Amino acid sequence: MSLAPHLPALQVVIPLLAAPLTVLLRRRGLSFALVLAASWLALAIAVSLWWRVHDSGPISYAMGSWPAPWGIEYRVDALNAFMLVLVTGIAALVLPYSRASLLAEVPPQQHYLFYTMFSLCLAGLLGITITGDAFNIFVFLEISALSSYVLIALGRDRRALLASYQYLVMGTIGATFIVIGIGLLYLMTGTLNLADMGNRIGAVQGTRPVLAALAFLTVGISLKLALFPLHQWLPNAYTYAPSAVSAFLAATATKVAVYVLLRFYFSVFGHSQVFGRLPMQEAMLLLALAGMFVAAAIAIVQSDLRRLFAYSSISQVGYIILGLSFDSKTGLVATIVHLFNHGITKGAVFMLLGCVALVMGGTTLARVQGLGRRMPLTSFGIVLCGLSLIGVPGTAGFVSKWYLILAAVQQGQWWLVFLIVLSSLLAVAYVWRFIEAAYFHEPRRDIEVGTTVPWSMAVPAALLVLATLYFGFDTSFTVESATRAAGQLMAGRP
């Protein structure tokens, strides 16, 4: 029996099975090795799925051989194949990083639990991404959310508990809204299969329950993706979680939520319905712009780097949502490319901040004074990522910004072009806060430098920084994948 046809199932099953095994093993080293192997396998599977989709089009996989729409269908198309590569790629880098990082931040007896929760979270995110079933999305959403509450609560600072609790409350509200939305759609279409739902919704389009479903799903998913003003949970979660968790969540969790939004808007409701007949375009546009400016302005006045970059994430989510609100192919390309580019950039930033926290004992701007002298490479890496957040050419961020501006120009929306570039100036301001702290101050004498950065942390971080630069020059993978995905979404096919 060949395993190749079952790759879509294995994509989720492998990390899902790794989770209980770590509880049985209970040994730190063994759990680490197991989850590491699982995440690397997951990456290999994601890459091979991406290739198959690239070569021969979407894959449909019937779970337990029950054919869709009755059974659960896993469906891989250009969009989620691309997302799978992002999520598994980040996981494959965060895991080796986590080992040394956890030693400094989490009591050793809890480490195996970290790996349990991490593999559950990974399985959840992959499940959301790969499944073609609406209720399945909800189930995996809860798996990933519950495990990420635990992961955040593992943070050393006691405020991590509060952050986790805050996220728990907000996340649960979000999940409830989502399940109500899905329930309403099931009520009206009689199916849970996304593709089937997309086909049948035409008959009931515009009815009140469908509109209500759209509203519930929009609010619920927006909570998950931290769309302004539903972002309150995010800064604390990113700030107080263990470094490895911040890096993983910042790079993947909100991105997968955006994927869900894209899926429902374009594959289920249909973009002509969402944007054409309802004022969703204006709503999303306004919220995106508000997020871009308000969150970036808040980022400028932060005194802790993790919080600064957390607010930067909320601002960047604004770009992502702005792209989709254009309701054009170029806009979607911008959204999807930025999902990826921002994911790797923020993953790199939070990994590097973890290194800073390890050595300097914290990430407040006062503490990192003179970082350019103490940790020249780490500091330079953060600068490079900062340039990508600004969108300086030669970095991944530039590519996304190019498409975003192009989308605005193609629609003749000049005022939007200027708002986009003006908000980049705010990014310049918050990135320069770090640069001035790191390079224009002598290192603080009163702070004992803890250790040096271990290789297991430095190498994954460096790889992500290099990826941020690489995808600024070679866009064949990102832009081509995004263009194909955008084409499929605009055509309304799931």
Next chain:
Amino acid sequence: MTMLPEQAMVLALLVPLVGAVLIALASRTPNVREGITLATATTLLLCVLGALPAILAGQRPGFTLLTMMPGLDIAFRLEPLGMLFALIASGLWIVNSLYSIGYMRGNQEAKQTRFYVYFALSIAATMGIALSANLFTLFLFYEALTLLTYPLVTHQGTDKARRGGRTYIGLLMGTSIVFLLPALVFTWALTGSTDFTPGGILAGKLGHTGMAALLLLFMFGIGKAALMPFHRWLPAAMVAPTPVSALLHAVAVVKAGVFSVVKVIVYIFGADTLASAGVAGAADALVALAGFTIVSASVVALGADNLKRRLAYSTISQLSYVVMAAAVLAPLSLIGAAMHIAAHAVGKITLFFAAGAIYTAAHKTEVSQLDGIGRRMPWTMAAFAIASLSMIGLPPTVGFVSKWYMVSGAMAAQQTLVLVVIAVSTLLNAGYFLPIVYRAFFVAPAAGDAPHGEAPLPMVLALCATAAVTVVLFFVPDVPLALARQMVGP
């Protein structure tokens, strides 16, 4: 050894990069490090010269490095104006390196390795700008140049440097992100190309308002050209060590600005397109804007007592000469614009060299302190005087040549405003340069001055060399003139 022009171009891009790496490796041995800087600069000039015969023969060598996004290439193509710019930047880098050695050691500056590394990297970015085949590539290197010069501007690491750096990065990145990037995307969305093409690519693509708006976006977006009101980064950058002000803020960075302006006008819009009846107002607006900058910057320079600040405002004014001449659009004024890029470069670098020499030898920074300094530093102040003549536009200096073409072009195009601006500004130039020369040579030195002589020898050699070039180019302007004529077309 003969070199294919394409090979020369690849080398011109690589040599400064390799040089930067070698300089970093030699950080422990200052003499080797400075030796590498000089050797790199010389090699670079030889590479650029290697491509000169081909360009003069009418070839336009080029190659594509990589495709960044569908339809957007990082590509290089050498044409006459780029050749001229590359020649100026690489040639003056040698002289400037010599000068830097004297200055950095004479003033016991810290972090000298970092200084030389970023200097070489900035030159690499400048070469990228000079050689770029399309606007997209130019934009890439333009932004790189801003970022790479930031550590040089803030070299001192003081609060003042940090503030200056903020203005520098804020205005340069601000204008390029807010104006230049949208202009670039718009051009691409409109034409599907950003290639520098003789005759331009925008003919017939835009109406009058659109063309004028796009032109202004480009002109304000190229903040390095220091068109008012986005000029303040240049005085702010004067907080840098003088060799940085000399090569970067009199030659590489600001010339990258006006070079881009001329490139955009000639190869993106096309002089004929801009001059055509429907859209004539756009260029006229630019002429007025540049004329205003010329006069008002000169007035500010007149009142500035700090020598480097006066030079900075003089630079702002002189840069707008290039912009104004380009906006006149007549072939003769375009030649004048190209010539002025060269003329101002050699003249202004001499003036900055002199300012740095005065600071190093006498620790003086204000014009009012310069009484009688010509007696103690005769070579320096003689060079200063020659360069001043070039700024004013008097023979026997190259400044006269460029001004001649600009005036002829304005006459041919019957642009009275331009003639008035040139006349007024020439008077103003004389008004703020000649008193310095007068003070230096004809006023008795103040009583309590500590005795001093000339600055260290490498510095004096450097400034005499550039002053000599200012005169030589008056008598033999063949090469730059030939390149400028080729740019305008047969």
